[in-house]
Amino acid sequence: MDQYDVVIVGAGSSGAYLAKRLAQRGHRVLVIEKLPKTKVGTKYDIFHIEQREFARLGIPRPVKGDAAWAFEFEKNYNADPLTLYPKCQLNHVVGLHMHEYTLLLNAEAEAAGAKILYSCAFEDFMYNEAGKICGVVSRYRGREKKIGARLVADCSGMAAVGRTRLPKDYGIETAPLTDEDMFYVILRYVTLLDPKDYLDGSTFWAYYKSWIAPCADPHGAIIGLGACHSFDYAESVFAEMEKTVPLPPYRLEKIEKGRTPYTRSPYSMVADGFFVSGDAGNLTKSVNGEGVTSSMVQMQLAVNTLDRALKLNKVTRDYMWEINRKYNASQGAEFAMLRALLVGVVNAAGFDEFQYAFESGIISDELLNAMNGAPIPAKTIVAALKGFVCGVASKRLRISTLKAAGAALKNAVEISSHYKRFPASPAGFDAWAEKADEIYNRIGKIR
Numbered sequence: 001m002d003q004y005d006v007v008i009v010g011a012g013s014s015g016a017y018l019a020k021r022l023a024q025r026g027h028r029v030l031v032i033e034k035l036p037k038t039k040v041g042t043k044y045d046i047f048h049i050e051q052r053e054f055a056r057l058g059i060p061r062p063v064k065g066d067a068a069w070a071f072e073f074e075k076n077y078n079a080d081p082l083t084l085y086p087k088c089q090l091n092h093v094v095g096l097h098m099h100e101y102t103l104l105l106n107a108e109a110e111a112a113g114a115k116i117l118y119s120c121a122f123e124d125f126m127y128n129e130a131g132k133i134c135g136v137v138s139r140y141r142g143r144e145k146k147i148g149a150r151l152v153a154d155c156s157g158m159a160a161v162g163r164t165r166l167p168k169d170y171g172i173e174t175a176p177l178t179d180e181d182m183f184y185v186i187l188r189y190v191t192l193l194d195p196k197d198y199l200d201g202s203t204f205w206a207y208y209k210s211w212i213a214p215c216a217d218p219h220g221a222i223i224g225l226g227a228c229h230s231f232d233y234a235e236s237v238f239a240e241m242e243k244t245v246p247l248p249p250y251r252l253e254k255i256e257k258g259r260t261p262y263t264r265s266p267y268s269m270v271a272d273g274f275f276v277s278g279d280a281g282n283l284t285k286s287v288n289g290e291g292v293t294s295s296m297v298q299m300q301l302a303v304n305t306l307d308r309a310l311k312l313n314k315v316t317r318d319y320m321w322e323i324n325r326k327y328n329a330s331q332g333a334e335f336a337m338l339r340a341l342l343v344g345v346v347n348a349a350g351f352d353e354f355q356y357a358f359e360s361g362i363i364s365d366e367l368l369n370a371m372n373g374a375p376i377p378a379k380t381i382v383a384a385l386k387g388f389v390c391g392v393a394s395k396r397l398r399i400s401t402l403k404a405a406g407a408a409l410k411n412a413v414e415i416s417s418h419y420k421r422f423p424a425s426p427a428g429f430d431a432w433a434e435k436a437d438e439i440y441n442r443i444g445k446i447r
């Protein structure tokens with residue numbers, strides 16, 4: 001039986017990123033990937049990475065002419081349902097081909113010393129006499145293949161084949177995602193029929209959770225939409241959107257469908273001999289369900305602890321617990337806060353109220369730029385407050401919506417503070433999780 005320090009399940013962006021970093025620290029790393037190399041990263045074509053993330057995360061930055069590069073843009077418009085008052089946020093974004101970029105990350109992992117076994121599917125864990133993980137059972141070339149490992153990392157995407165296979169009392173949440181915990185995303189690749197409509201950036205309609213963005217063809221676009229429940233429901237929202245949003249005339253070239261987690265991550269992401277990342281740990285952004293770089297942020301936080309745990313042979317839940325604390329106190333708290341705000345506001349506000357928020361200046365360019373770290377000028381806050389007051393006086397904002405927004409803000413502050421107080425050791429975790437559950441019950445799920 002082959003023996004490794006680490007077996008990583010899945011050679012998507014998360015598995016490859018982790019493999020490189022652990023191999024660089026001198027660990028023997030094997031990635032098992034159920035797909036052949038030619039199919040890795042083919043679940044859809046185009047995805048985005050913000051320019052600033054390449055340096056922050058130490059990942060390759062393809063440029064025009066490279067196989068993985070598709071396009072880039074800087075203008076990100078946010079629009080009201082009628083698209084009368086679009087706001088512009090400046091943020092440099094690079095569009096990449098998922099297959100080619102995944103291969104690039106796979107090649108980096110291999111160059112660092114990790115081995116990748118394609119067409120090898122995880123089936124189950126192996127446990128030692130003490131009931132702790134000591135490897136995996138996989139299927140390779142039609143045969144069962146056992147591989148020993150001190151740490152197994154589940155990077156298998158939203159199926160979370162490792163996490164959901166663990167015994168319920170193993171010390172980590174094992175429930176699979178439900179239809180309410182994910183976005184069903186439909187991408188329409190189109191050719192724009194009128195040159196005056198060629199895109200200089202993307203536009204996002206929060207009311208419909210939909211967007212139009214550039215694609216590899218400068219004369220084309222991707223019209224996307226994400227919704228919970230089902231693809232049918234997403235299509236029904238798209239039909240509603242087409243009634244109000246003045247989409248440019250287009251010819252449909254192809255449709256891609258995919259799903260992405262839209263729920264909180266497990267409170268703990270470690271267990272004895274086990275670590276979870278990527279979509280398998282629901283590490284997607286709570287603003288839009290994107291998960292490539294947000295997962296890398298978690299792994300960047302985790303890698304020193306994983307390295308030490310392996311070197312000291314302490315690959316236990318207790319020793320690796322600081323990964324939970326570091327993550328939950330930082331990106332975890334930020335995502336929890338945004339989720340609470342978005343769920344509360346999006347679920348409560350009606351069409352006319354969304355329309356009013358853009359028209360009145362409650363939502364402004366400055367406010368949106370602040371989401372990327374720019375300071376909010378005092379006049380922006382004053383304008384937003386004036387918008388609220390006038391909205392209530394003119395009955396364009398319902399009191400019930402304001403109350404819901406107030407409750408969302410309270411929940412957002414509460415859940416964020418709670419995450420920042422994540423216990424430093426497993427002692428106290430049960431009480432912490434109980435309280436977090438209680439706040440999440442109040443937050444609810446996005447409709």
Ligand SMILES: Cc1cc2nc3c(=O)[nH]c(=O)nc-3n(C[C@H](O)[C@H](O)[C@H](O)COP(=O)(O)OP(=O)(O)OC[C@H]3O[C@@H](n4cnc5c(N)ncnc54)[C@H](O)[C@@H]3O)c2cc1C
Nearest residue numbers: 010012013014034047048122156157258278279290291292
């Ligand atoms: C339409 C759409 C558009 C998106 N756009 C963006 C975007 O612009 N930017 C962004 O950051 N995110 C985006 N996302 C989300 C992003 O795609 C995911 O968050 C990200 O790909 C997750 O990477 P991962 O490595 O965790 O999982 P995956 O990419 O799903 O990789 C998991 C790997 O595990 C393998 N695997 C599964 N089961 C087994 C098994 N039993 N044994 C071995 N291997 C197994 C799979 O074959 C796969 O290769 C989008 C999602 C969708 C659906």
